[in-house]
Amino acid sequence: MKIVLLGYGKMGKEIEKIALGRKHEVVLKVDENNHSSITKEQLAVADVAIEFSTPHTVVENIYKCFNAGLPIVVGTTGWYDSFEKITADCKKGNNTLFHATNFSVGVNLFFKVNKYLAELMNNYPDYDVSLEEIHHIHKLDKPSGTAITLANQVIEKLKRKSKWTLDSDLRQNDESALFIKDIREGEVPGTHILKYTSPIDDIEIMHKAHNRKGFALGAVLATEFLHNKKGIYTMEDLV
Numbered sequence: 001m002k003i004v005l006l007g008y009g010k011m012g013k014e015i016e017k018i019a020l021g022r023k024h025e026v027v028l029k030v031d032e033n034n035h036s037s038i039t040k041e042q043l044a045v046a047d048v049a050i051e052f053s054t055p056h057t058v059v060e061n062i063y064k065c066f067n068a069g070l071p072i073v074v075g076t077t078g079w080y081d082s083f084e085k086i087t088a089d090c091k092k093g094n095n096t097l098f099h100a101t102n103f104s105v106g107v108n109l110f111f112k113v114n115k116y117l118a119e120l121m122n123n124y125p126d127y128d129v130s131l132e133e134i135h136h137i138h139k140l141d142k143p144s145g146t147a148i149t150l151a152n153q154v155i156e157k158l159k160r161k162s163k164w165t166l167d168s169d170l171r172q173n174d175e176s177a178l179f180i181k182d183i184r185e186g187e188v189p190g191t192h193i194l195k196y197t198s199p200i201d202d203i204e205i206m207h208k209a210h211n212r213k214g215f216a217l218g219a220v221l222a223t224e225f226l227h228n229k230k231g232i233y234t235m236e237d238l239v
Contacts, residue, residue, distance in 0.1 A: 001223060004028040004046040006061045007053030007076065010138075014216040015050055022220060030061075043068035048223045051076055055141050062086055062097070071096035071229070073222045075103055075215065077145025087232055098226055100235045101145030103218030107192075108235045110207040114150055114194060117205060118157035127196040127203070129154060129161065130171070134183040134191040142166070143182045146192055151178050154194070189215075 001024045005012045008031040016026050027046050030038055035057060043049065043064060048071045051061050055078025062079075065072040066089065074097065079086075090097045102108065121127055131154075133147040143151075143166065151164035155178065164178040165171060171179035189209040196203040209215070218235070225238050 001025070001047040001227070002027045002045065003223060004030065004043060004049040004070070006030045006049050006051040009052070011052040011075070011212055011216060014212045015052065015219050018213070018216050018220045024220070038064065040064070040068045043070045046070060048073065048226055050219050050223060052219070055079060059086070066090065066093055066095045069095070071226045073098040073219055073226065075100065075219050077101055078141035090232055094230055096226055096230050098222045098233045100222070101149045102215065103222060103235065104209065104214040105218055105239060106214060107146060107207055108239050110192070110205070111149065111153060113205055115153045115157050117194070118154045121196060122159055125160065126198040129158065129194065129196050130179045130181065132181040132183065132193045132195070134185065134188050136187045136189065137184045139184060143180045144190070146190065147180050147182065150192060150194065151180055154178055
């Protein structure tokens, strides 16, 4: 497949390595230096785009691909305020969008464990739940898209939680709020911890990424999955 990389930072470079290793061709690499000059014609020569840029450029990049009729895999987070409009426009234009807050197969298995545990905990009201996410200092969005997904899963399954917050004071005053502690340090690729605490004991589940390879491989697998497809897809469809 001929691939456009929208975003050529550390993730983009890792994706490139895996894509080339799987016999794909990277026909265009877009970063902050050439982002504004990319044309519809340049995008149209590719089979698919992989988007790992920034929350500030992702929406524009999605629409550039829609206008070029180019399927796009979106790994950037921080654009979900525009989610309903983008997905509606995708369907209206008969375009192709694969989106995920995290492309790691391990994380998507972790999502399933998280939902199952949250549902079980409805029977044990003595346990309060909190979420901690740790990422590298270069990550621009807080909390991470993966943390938001985890929090929303808990809210969906655990009846005593109805919203999430980054405000520790709100956590103390509102038992329905799920507190997310977001930490930015070093070059941590991504750690997420769900912790259920009671006066008697604690229960924790954790996913800890050792490097970016799992995310990059998942993004490339998503591009392969999209071959000859139209519509909107997620990692649920892939795994």
